[in-house]
Amino acid sequence: MSLTRRDFARNSAITGAGVALAGSVGALATAPNALASFDTDSAEGAADARHGVGYGPLVPDPEGILALPAGFTYRIITYSGRTKLESGEFTPSNHDGTAAFDGPRGTTLLVNNHELKGPRANWKHPVPLTEGLVYDPAASGGCTVVEVRPDGRVAEWVGIAGTSTNCAGGATPWGTWLTCEENSDKAGVNGMTKDHGYVFEVDPVDRRANRDPKPLKFFGRYDHEAVVIDPKRGHAYLTEDDDEPNGLFYRWVPPKGFTYGPGKFRELADDAGVLQAPKCYDSGGRFVDDLSRATKTGTVYGVDWVDVPDRDARTTPVRKQFGDGEVTRARKLEGMWWGDGGAYIVSSYAREESPVQHDGQVWFYDPKRRTLTLKVLLGVNPDPSKDGAFDGPDNITVSPHGGIILAEDGEGVSHLFGATDSGRTYPIARNDLNVGTEEEPEYSEFAGVTFSPDGKTLYANIQDPGILVAITGPWKRQKR
Numbered sequence: 001m002s003l004t005r006r007d008f009a010r011n012s013a014i015t016g017a018g019v020a021l022a023g024s025v026g027a028l029a030t031a032p033n034a035l036a037s038f039d040t041d042s043a044e045g046a047a048d049a050r051h052g053v054g055y056g057p058l059v060p061d062p063e064g065i066l067a068l069p070a071g072f073t074y075r076i077i078t079y080s081g082r083t084k085l086e087s088g089e090f091t092p093s094n095h096d097g098t099a100a101f102d103g104p105r106g107t108t109l110l111v112n113n114h115e116l117k118g119p120r121a122n123w124k125h126p127v128p129l130t131e132g133l134v135y136d137p138a139a140s141g142g143c144t145v146v147e148v149r150p151d152g153r154v155a156e157w158v159g160i161a162g163t164s165t166n167c168a169g170g171a172t173p174w175g176t177w178l179t180c181e182e183n184s185d186k187a188g189v190n191g192m193t194k195d196h197g198y199v200f201e202v203d204p205v206d207r208r209a210n211r212d213p214k215p216l217k218f219f220g221r222y223d224h225e226a227v228v229i230d231p232k233r234g235h236a237y238l239t240e241d242d243d244e245p246n247g248l249f250y251r252w253v254p255p256k257g258f259t260y261g262p263g264k265f266r267e268l269a270d271d272a273g274v275l276q277a278p279k280c281y282d283s284g285g286r287f288v289d290d291l292s293r294a295t296k297t298g299t300v301y302g303v304d305w306v307d308v309p310d311r312d313a314r315t316t317p318v319r320k321q322f323g324d325g326e327v328t329r330a331r332k333l334e335g336m337w338w339g340d341g342g343a344y345i346v347s348s349y350a351r352e353e354s355p356v357q358h359d360g361q362v363w364f365y366d367p368k369r370r371t372l373t374l375k376v377l378l379g380v381n382p383d384p385s386k387d388g389a390f391d392g393p394d395n396i397t398v399s400p401h402g403g404i405i406l407a408e409d410g411e412g413v414s415h416l417f418g419a420t421d422s423g424r425t426y427p428i429a430r431n432d433l434n435v436g437t438e439e440e441p442e443y444s445e446f447a448g449v450t451f452s453p454d455g456k457t458l459y460a461n462i463q464d465p466g467i468l469v470a471i472t473g474p475w476k477r478q479k480r
Contacts, residue, residue: 052479054418054426065467067430072473074429077154077459078112078146080125080466085144086157092116092144093125095461095468097168097226097335097395098448099177101204108148108452109204110459111159111177112468113166115447116140119191125466127161134162135213136194141166143179145204146468159202160213164192167241168226168335168395168447169199174261177202178216180224182241184313197221197313199238201265209263217270219252220311222318226336226395228343230367234260237343237365239333240319243353246290246329248277248319249345249365251305270312276305277318280328280372291330291372292350292358299374301328303365330354330361335407339398342366344375348392348409359391359410362419376404376419384412390425395447400455402478407446407460414443416460422480428458429471435464 055069066074077083080093096115103109120126120140127142142161148154165183172178184197198215219227225239234254240247253274258264280288280301288294288301309321319329332348347361360378365371381391392410399405403420405428416429429446436442444464451458458471 052476053420053424054478055428055473055476058427058430061432065431065433065462066469066471067432068471069428069473072471074469074471077110077148077468077470078144078156078466079468083154083156085128086155087128087130089128090125091156091466092127092142093123093466094463095466096166096447096463097170097179098450098459098461098468099169099171100450100452100459101171101175101177102453103147103205106150108457110146110148110450110468111169111179111202111204112144112146112448112461113169113179114141114143114466115165115167115182115463116142117165117183127163128158129161130158132211133158133160133213135160135200135215136162136164136192136196138162138191138193139164139196141181143177143202145202148470157207159204159210160200162213163198163200164196167224168239170227170229170336170338172201172229172260173231175203175205176262177204178227178229180227180238182223182225184222184317195221197223199224199227201263203262206262214266216265216268217312218268218272218275220250220275220308220318221313223247225334228336228338229260230338230343232341233367234258235367237336237345239336239345241332241334241348242317242319243331245319246331246353247333248322248327248329249333250308251276251278275308275311275318277308277322277327278372279304279306279326287325288328289324290350290355291328291347291361291363291374292354292356294361294374295356295377297374297377301372303370303372334409335393335395337396337398337404340364341368344396344398344404345372346393346396346406348394360393360406362393362396362404362406381410381412384410387413387430389413390415390417392445394445395449397449397451399478400451401475405449405458407449409445409447412443414446416446416449416458418478420478420480424480426478429460431462433462433467 058067078091092114094115096113101109126140143159145159167182169179199219203209223242236252238250331350335346343365345363362376393406394409395407414431448461
């Protein structure tokens, strides 16, 4: 049953703007620019830490890799071109989305995406073409599985190969990883031998389950970013990173009677279920064409869902199959994480291609109320080269210590940063590894932010050159 505009307007009048502000993360509300104004090296940062917000100023790393608050340490788990897989090849480069799972005998298993686009010859360290695990032998991307053992030893192997531009993805409630291709090249384009733009399932525990990779075509073919599964209703939610026109946030409704579990997606037909795009409207019943229109945190939109005509995009990209007034778009729809009974969704930034410019939004979709609520809004960062401001959030995770953690993929300095329930932000790490020059420094984005199952270790990636780190320290519950 659709949620009509009249219903939403009536409910909003009754319940007010707090209609979807439930959950442990609460209203991550802040005014524009507030999230981009924290001085990571100031006395204010230390004062905030003393009062329960964050962990204090970041301390420069003598090794030139990761600046952390006092008392925190990091360990390099994999490093492209230095560490090796079980099969002897070097760890692939361009680390991106990651999730952590409980493994056998006390191990932690991480599935690590490698965002490698185009022919294999373009990359020094593509994902090796391991027999039985290859989708398209011309493609360079894929996933590796990293096993971290209780004694500190690390092993790494290929989970899937021959996919393209594996950006984000999402963990399933049954302990597998859905890896997303942020590239929709067809066979014959850029040397590819098969169509791309799909989602694939990777099992971190059962290696045999990953043989003969099958694209989950019912999720659609487009430039995928992330995916989450509603464990109660069975719906999947997916993001698309594209423009001209801006991309979409999708919902997949499973076929009636479908039972989830490891490998069950393989049994579905390519056209199983229904793929839908959102149509949002405000409390007055007015259609909202783009999520950048929201300029205040706490903004709530009602959501209806519109069926996608051709999810495999045989002639027309999915996002172009809708005309003006039919769906709601957003620029740089990137990371997602399921928590507090809904999906946290990141719009990394908006520029001239959007109605209103910003340097990042975090939305919360409440499937029960069918509403989107703006939780975090970053004003445009006037000077990305200066440390202290946050911009361009990408990957996201809900912290077991309260609030959310975001990985920056913006301009200039790159951070991992947290946001408390009330929207106060604090730095967790800064990438000190300069991959540019002394005259023109460049710092790669962070990605793959995720906590270990026990909540004691924060894993994250520095995409270029491809470094997976484990951060430990005196984690504490973050106050509002």
